[in-house]
Amino acid sequence: MDKRGSDLPTPRARIADVAREAGVSKAAVSFAFNSPERLKPQTAERIRQVATTLGYRPHPVARMLTAGSTATLGILSPNPLAQAFANPFFALFAEGVSTVTEDRGFGLLFISPLHGSLERAMDRAIVDGVIVIGLDHHHPEVESIRRIGIPTVLVDAPAWPEHGAIAVDDTAGALAAAKHLLELGHRDLLVLTMEPSESQDQPDGDEALSVMGRRMKGYRLALAEYEVTLGAGGIRQAPATFEGGEAAFLRAWEDGLRPTGVLSMSDAAAAGVLQAARHLGLSVPNDLSIVGFDDLPLTRFTDPPLTTVHQPVRRKGEEAARMLLRALSPGSGRAGEHRVLETRLVVRSSTAPPKQRSQEVIGDG
Amino acid sequence: MDKRGSDLPTPRARIADVAREAGVSKAAVSFAFNSPERLKPQTAERIRQVATTLGYRPHPVARMLTAGSTATLGILSPNPLAQAFANPFFALFAEGVSTVTEDRGFGLLFISPLHGSLERAMDRAIVDGVIVIGLDHHHPEVESIRRIGIPTVLVDAPAWPEHGAIAVDDTAGALAAAKHLLELGHRDLLVLTMEPSESQDQPDGDEALSVMGRRMKGYRLALAEYEVTLGAGGIRQAPATFEGGEAAFLRAWEDGLRPTGVLSMSDAAAAGVLQAARHLGLSVPNDLSIVGFDDLPLTRFTDPPLTTVHQPVRRKGEEAARMLLRALSPGSGRAGEHRVLETRLVVRSSTAPPKQRSQEVIGDG
DNA sequence: GATCTTTGCTAAACCGGTTTGCTAAACCGG
DNA sequence: CCGGTTTAGCAAACCGGTTTAGCAAAGATC
Numbered sequence: 001m002d003k004r005g006s007d008l009p010t011p012r013a014r015i016a017d018v019a020r021e022a023g024v025s026k027a028a029v030s031f032a033f034n035s036p037e038r039l040k041p042q043t044a045e046r047i048r049q050v051a052t053t054l055g056y057r058p059h060p061v062a063r064m065l066t067a068g069s070t071a072t073l074g075i076l077s078p079n080p081l082a083q084a085f086a087n088p089f090f091a092l093f094a095e096g097v098s099t100v101t102e103d104r105g106f107g108l109l110f111i112s113p114l115h116g117s118l119e120r121a122m123d124r125a126i127v128d129g130v131i132v133i134g135l136d137h138h139h140p141e142v143e144s145i146r147r148i149g150i151p152t153v154l155v156d157a158p159a160w161p162e163h164g165a166i167a168v169d170d171t172a173g174a175l176a177a178a179k180h181l182l183e184l185g186h187r188d189l190l191v192l193t194m195e196p197s198e199s200q201d202q203p204d205g206d207e208a209l210s211v212m213g214r215r216m217k218g219y220r221l222a223l224a225e226y227e228v229t230l231g232a233g234g235i236r237q238a239p240a241t242f243e244g245g246e247a248a249f250l251r252a253w254e255d256g257l258r259p260t261g262v263l264s265m266s267d268a269a270a271a272g273v274l275q276a277a278r279h280l281g282l283s284v285p286n287d288l289s290i291v292g293f294d295d296l297p298l299t300r301f302t303d304p305p306l307t308t309v310h311q312p313v314r315r316k317g318e319e320a321a322r323m324l325l326r327a328l329s330p331g332s333g334r335a336g337e338h339r340v341l342e343t344r345l346v347v348r349s350s351t352a353p354p355k356q357r358s359q360e361v362i363g364d365g
Numbered sequence: 366m367d368k369r370g371s372d373l374p375t376p377r378a379r380i381a382d383v384a385r386e387a388g389v390s391k392a393a394v395s396f397a398f399n400s401p402e403r404l405k406p407q408t409a410e411r412i413r414q415v416a417t418t419l420g421y422r423p424h425p426v427a428r429m430l431t432a433g434s435t436a437t438l439g440i441l442s443p444n445p446l447a448q449a450f451a452n453p454f455f456a457l458f459a460e461g462v463s464t465v466t467e468d469r470g471f472g473l474l475f476i477s478p479l480h481g482s483l484e485r486a487m488d489r490a491i492v493d494g495v496i497v498i499g500l501d502h503h504h505p506e507v508e509s510i511r512r513i514g515i516p517t518v519l520v521d522a523p524a525w526p527e528h529g530a531i532a533v534d535d536t537a538g539a540l541a542a543a544k545h546l547l548e549l550g551h552r553d554l555l556v557l558t559m560e561p562s563e564s565q566d567q568p569d570g571d572e573a574l575s576v577m578g579r580r581m582k583g584y585r586l587a588l589a590e591y592e593v594t595l596g597a598g599g600i601r602q603a604p605a606t607f608e609g610g611e612a613a614f615l616r617a618w619e620d621g622l623r624p625t626g627v628l629s630m631s632d633a634a635a636a637g638v639l640q641a642a643r644h645l646g647l648s649v650p651n652d653l654s655i656v657g658f659d660d661l662p663l664t665r666f667t668d669p670p671l672t673t674v675h676q677p678v679r680r681k682g683e684e685a686a687r688m689l690l691r692a693l694s695p696g697s698g699r700a701g702e703h704r705v706l707e708t709r710l711v712v713r714s715s716t717a718p719p720k721q722r723s724q725e726v727i728g729d730g
Numbered sequence: 731g732a733t734c735t736t737t738g739c740t741a742a743a744c745c746g747g748t749t750t751g752c753t754a755a756a757c758c759g760g
Numbered sequence: 761c762c763g764g765t766t767t768a769g770c771a772a773a774c775c776g777g778t779t780t781a782g783c784a785a786a787g788a789t790c
Contacts, residue, residue, distance in 0.1 A: 012514060015777060025740045030778055040738060055514060060491050061435065062776035064426045065745050071489060072474070081463035081473065088663075091456035098446035102477055107490060108446065109437070110463070110473045124436060125472060126425050126491050149377065149420060242662055271666045297607055298453075301636045303668030380747060390770045395748055405768060427746035430775050 013054040022050040033058065064126070072107035073097070073324060074127035076145070078135050081112045087240045087268050088296050089313060090133075093155075096317020097131060104325060119144040129324045131155060136195075136210040153324040155316065158209040164323045164337040166316060170211055173309035173343030174218025177263055177291040180307070180345055182226045184353045186261035186289060189230060191219055192238040192248055192273070194265045215265050215293065233257060238269040245272025246279075253280060260288060260354035267292035271302050274350070278303075285352035295346055304349035311343045378419040387415040398423065429491070437472035438462070438689060439492035441510070443500050446477045452605045452633045453661050454678060455498075458520075461682020462496060469690060484509040494689045496520060501560075501575040518689040520681065523574040529688045529702045531681060535576055538674035538708030539583025542628055542656040545672070545710055547591045549718045551626035551654060554595060556584055557603040557613055557638070559630045580630050580658065598622060603634040610637025611644075618645060625653060625719035632657035636667050639715070643668075650717035660711055669714035676708045 019026045024047060031038045032047035039047075050056075064070050075097060077084045084090045094108075101108050111130065114121040118141040122130070129151035135142060136157065145152070152163040159165040181189060193212050216235075223229065233255055238248035245264060249272070252259070264270035270292030274284060282288045284304055292299060292308035299306035323337055384391045389412060396403045397412035404412070415421075429435050440462060442449045449455045459473075466473050476495065479486040483506040487495070494516035500507060501522065510517070517528040524530040546554060558577050581600075588594065598620055603613035610629060614637070617624070629635035635657030639649060647653045649669055657664060657673035664671035688702055 014775095026777080027741080027779080028739060031739085034778075038738075043738080055512065057488055057513075058778095059776050060489055061426055061429050062745090063778080064491070065430055065747090065776080066778045068745075070426065070491075072491070081467055082460045085456045085460040085463065088453060088456065091450045091453065095447045095450040098450065098475070098477070102446055102479075105479050107486075108475045110475070112463070112467055114467075114470050121472075123422055124425055126429070126435070126437075147420065148422075242666070271663075275666060298636075298663050298666065301607070301640060301663065301668065302666050379745095391747080392749080392771080393769060396769085399748075403768075408768080423748095424746050427775090428748080430746080430777090431748045433775075 012059075013051075013056040015056070015058065018047065018051050018054055018056045021054060022047045070107075070126050070128050071105060072109050072127045073101050073321065074109045074111045074125050074130035076111045076118070076122070076130050076132045076135075078113065078118060078139055078141060081110055083239075083241075084112070084134070087266065088298060089240065089266065089268065089294050092296060092313045093133065093317040096314035096319075097321045098317075099314075100318050100321040100325070106325070113141075117141075119148075122148050122150075129153070129328050131320045131324055132157060133320075136212070138210070151324060151327045153320045153327070155320050156211050159338050161336060164320075164327055166320050166323060166339045166341070168311040168316065168341045169343050170214035171218040171221070173293065173311060173345070174215040174263075174265075175222050176218075176343070176345040177293065177309050178219045178222030179225075180347065180351065181261040181263065181289060181291060182222055182228065184261075184289065184351060186354050187228055188259045188261070188354075189223075189228070189234065190249070190252055190257060190259035190262045191216070191230060191235045192245060192262065192264040192266075192269050193235060194238065194240045194269070212265060219263055231257070234259075238264070238266075238272070240266035240268045242268055242272040242275065245269025246276045247272070249273045249276040250279070261351075262288065262290045264290065265293050267294040267296045267299050267306060267308055270306055270308065270350075271298065274302055274304075274306070285350050286355060289351040289354070291345075291351060299346075299348065302350075307348045307351040308346055309343050310346045312341050316341060377424075378416075378421040380421070380423065383412065383416050383419055383421045386419060387412045435472075435491050435493050436470060437474050437492045438466050438686065439474045439476045439490050439495035441476045441483070441487070441495050441497045441500075443478065443483060443504055443506060446475055448604075448606075449477070449499070452631065453663060454605065454631065454633065454659050457661060457678045458498065458682040461679035461684075462686045463682075464679075465683050465686040465690070471690070478506075482506075484513075487513050487515075494518070494693050496685045496689055497522060498685075501577070516689060516692045518685045518692070520685050521576045524703050526701055529685075529692055531685050531688060531704045531706070533676040533681065533706045534708050535579035536583040536586070538658065538676060538710070539580040539628075539630075540587050541583075541708075541710040542658065542674050543584045543587030544590075545712065545716060546626040546628065546654055546656060547587055547593065549626075549654065549716060551719050552591075552593055553624045553626070553719075554588075554593070554599065555614070555617055555622060555624035555627045556581070556595060556600045557610060557627060557629040557631075557634050558600060559603065559605045559634070577630065584628055596622070599624075603629070603631075603637070605631035605633045607633055607637040607640065610634025611641045612637070614638045614641040615644070626716075627653065627655045629655065630658050632659040632661045632664055632671060632673055635671055635673065635715075636663065639667055639669075639671070650715050651720060654716040654719070656710075656716060664711075664713065667715075672713045672716040673711055674708050675711045677706050681706060 015026050015029050018029045029047055032044045036044040098108055109125060109127055111121050111125050131153050133155040146160060154163055154165040156167050236248045236252055238244040262273055264273060270290050273290055277284050277288050284290060292306045295308045295310035299308050380391050380394050383394045394412055397409045401409040463473055474490060474492055476486050476490050496518050498520040511525060519528055519530040521532050601613045601617055603609040627638050629638060635655050638655055642649050642653050649655060657671050660673045660675035664673050
């Protein structure tokens with residue numbers, strides 16, 4: 001079999017083909033599409049005719065090369081996309097971003113590490129600007145992103161002066177969540193953090209710089225106010241997924257912990273805890289209270305509906321996109337904008353005062 | 366104020382700059398990165414040195430122009446992205462796709478109509494191939510997509526000979542769902558379809574060609590077998606979102622319908638019905654049985670856990686991506702592959718035999 | 731009817747890289 | 761010291777468009 005040219009779909013028509021076929025120059029063809037007024041209407045029409053016949057569509061890459069702009073925004077996730085999409089938070093955020101990109105005629109490219117390297121991924125990415133989400137300051141790739149030299153908006157990340165940034169008041173939200181449990185009378189709490197902890201050893205190091213750090217700070221402030229301390233093992237790491245939360249709580253239970261309240265830094269993990277509780281025969285909120293974080297739509301459907309900290313996820317996406325587009329448009333307000341959106345506690349049915357603890361006894365393993 | 370050059374971030378270094386600075390030709394710079402063996406090691410090193418100093422990164426668009434490939438796959442949705450992301454199904458599917466694109470070093474671009482035109486969006490899209498999802502045959506843009514002349518894999522859509530396609534056995538799944546309710550004894554059923562109905566008037570027109578058509582066929586087969594008919598208004602349209610399902614069921618209720626069982630074509634809408642039922646004080650499954658479709662992760666967290674038809678959504682995404690990549694790689698198996706994945710009923714707790722109906726009476730409006 | 735302007739289109743440069751063909755210098759054996 | 765092979769690097773063509781500068785013919789002006 002003849003290897004080449006045989007089964008190639010149809011060697012895409014180029015502008016030169018149209019020009020030849022129509023008996024005009026390449027420039028004329030370009031004009032026919034982009035500035036028809038420079039051509040006799042009749043000529044323009046004929047050229048377009050030929051173009052359609054040949055199925056000609058201007059090569060977008062070539063066009064971009066001269067245009068200098070790509071009309072595409074990137075969403076950069078330092079985690080594999082599959083992992084990112086596993087947390088409904090991400091889709092909700094993307095929903096917000098896409099609302100405005102779509103409206104402005106921009107495409108949306110999802111960028112994640114290529115063979116482990118975010119830098120390499122960025123080098124291949126065809127975008128005018130990028131929204132960075134989920135990047136903690138301790139991430140090794142931070143610097144390379146920073147130096148890419150492309151307009152950037154950071155979400156929930158430490159602000160860099162040269163880039164825009166948008167975040168929510170994590171600490172206030174976490175504070176409200178913890179206070180809520182404490183006010184209800186809970187004293188034995190379990191905290192579920194997200195992701196590979198930045199802070200195995202020094203949990204308080206540079207709090208302000210990571211989402212986890214800021215939320216933990218809120219929890220701690222409340223605990224301090226009520227003079228409550230977290231027992232050993234009272235802080236557990238749970239990936240922000242259903243499975244993550246479920247597994248983390250089960251493990252804590254196996255380790256003998258018997259908290260009456262759980263503070264989860266994500267709704268996804270909180271939903272997992274709900275599942276784990278059902279598994280263990282615990283009634284929520286009678287035996288166990290749970291507070292999540294994010295206020296995802298699914299919190300209204302869980303059993304029971306989840307008490308959680310609301311943050312305007314969708315709006316965060318919208319604002320990030322708008323901010324980035326603003327930074328891209330030449331004249332207008334420069335980069336470096338910073339915004340912090342509010343959070344607030346939403347009390348549903350997964351929290352209640354702790355039961356009179358019948359006994360301190362444990363251990364039926 | 367000087368208009369140009371004043372506040373431009375930093376005019377990105379081009380290959381010519383590096384060449385000049387290093388005292389070599391553009392070709393040498395290119396070689397230093399792409400085929401260093403053609404240069405004296407020492408020279409290559411020096412060039413790379415200069416490049417780093419200048420912060421040079423080869424312009425991805427220019428590179429693509431010559432390379433001829435973009436290393437990017439597109440996911441095409443005929444609906445606005447915001448709407449697509451509102452159904453967790455979409456994120457799950459994307460999760461599957463991204464697993465393989467990421468592994469193969471491909472980027473992922475989400476394409477949706479630009480100012481209402483899918484064709485225009487496709488014209489701007491920089492991709493090697495595209496996965497089309499959610500496109501029903503009745504969609505006006507079908508033909509333009511078809512003619513784009515770019516490798517394509519169709520998901521859940523009518524198969525075109527020249528393109529790959531992947532689907533699931535919708536009819537069998539729907540059949541099993543309906544049979545389940547009928548076997549439990551239900552006779553008053555409500556069907557929730559998705560999206561703007563293709564078939565307001567002729568619901569059976571070209572069943573095989575759309576997801577809705579195929580699922581409806583399954584429902585009908587079961588109904589026919591049990592000689593049950595759907596009452597007037599027994600088919601309701603509900604967008605595949607939480608709100609969509611909730612609103613649709615409430616409306617049906619207001620219209621005086623009192624089904625004992627609901628067949629929903631999406632889990633998202635089914636979850637909404639759960640919510641509506643709670644609102645109306647109906648106990649699920651005692652007063653109302655519900656069967657969804659998709660088997661999304663959230664079905665395990667709803668109250669009660671949802672009986673639904675499982676389809677391998679994530680795998681569908683993976684297979685679609687793999688199929689597309691296969692069609693892209695030159696030598697190997699050509700386009701036109703077709704696959705159908707299986708579905709199966711998963712019984713959880715949202716279905717039970719109907720209560721002895723106290724009265725046939727209705728209408729408390 | 732000669733000059734000026736406008737109209738309609740083309741040739742060539744350009745965007746920023748990659749790749750091919752070629753040459754000059756260094757190296758080699760005899 | 762000469763012809764043949766390698767090595768190292770350059771100039772130019774190319775990818776597929778857009779855009780600028782400019783030319784020839786037609787129309788306007790007097």
